[in-house]
Amino acid sequence: MRQPDIEIYLKDADHQAIAQWLGEALGPCSTWQQKGQTYKCQAGDIPVTWLPKAVGKWHSLLLESANTPWPDDLACAQAAYAALGVEVRCAPGSWEESESDEQADRWMRISDDGVEEITWRTG
Template identity: 60%
Template sequence: MRQPDIEIYLKDADRAAIGAWLTAALNAPCAWQQKGRVWRCNCANIPVVLFEKAVGAWHSLLLESADTPWANDAQCAQAAAAYLQVNVRCAPGSWQEADGVNDADNWLQAKADGQLETITWHTA
C-alpha cells in the first residue's frame, strides 16, 4: 500500500547532495528556498520540506505527496542511503500519535550498503 507522504531522517547529509539526489530520482530540478528554520522546494510537483538537524545530527526530509517513486518510507530510505552514502532512518509504518507511545521508538535504519535493520531510536 502506498503511503500518502514520505518522511525520512538523514544523518549528516548535505543539503546540496540531497537536492542532487531528489533531482536524479524525480527527474526534475530541486531549487531550495529557506523559510525560517526549514528549506523548501517543489520538485516534480512534489512539495519537499527539509528541516536540518531536526533530531541531533539527523535531518528530516518530508515529501508531501503519494506521487513519488517510492511506495513507502522504507523504500525511500534505502534509495537515499545508497545514493548519499549515509545512514537514513524512517518509521516502520504510518505511525500516528493516536497509535500510542509503545511503538514510537521503533524505527528502521537503512545503511549505504542497502541493509535495512530495525532499531530503537529515542528521539525525545
C-alpha cells in the same frame, strides 16, 4: 498501501546533495527557499521540505505527496542510502497519533549493516 507522504531522517547529508538525488529520482529541483530553519523546494511536481538537525544530528526530509517512485518510507530510505551513502532512518510504517510511545520509538535503520529495526527515542 501507498503512504500519503514520505519522511526519512538522514545523517551527515546536506540539502544540495539531496537536491541532486531528488532531481535524478523525481525531476528537476527548484531553488531552495529558506524560511527560518526550514528549506523548501519542488522536485518535479512534489513539494519537498528539508529540516536540518530536526532530531539531534539527524536531518528530516519530507516529500509531501503519494506520487513518488517509492510506496513507503522504507523504500525511499533504502534509495537514499544507495544514492548518498549516509545512514538513514525511517518509521517502519505509517505512524498514527494513537500509537503508544513504545511503538513510536520503533525505527528502521539503513546503513552499511543493511536494514534493521532499532529503538530510537526521539522525544
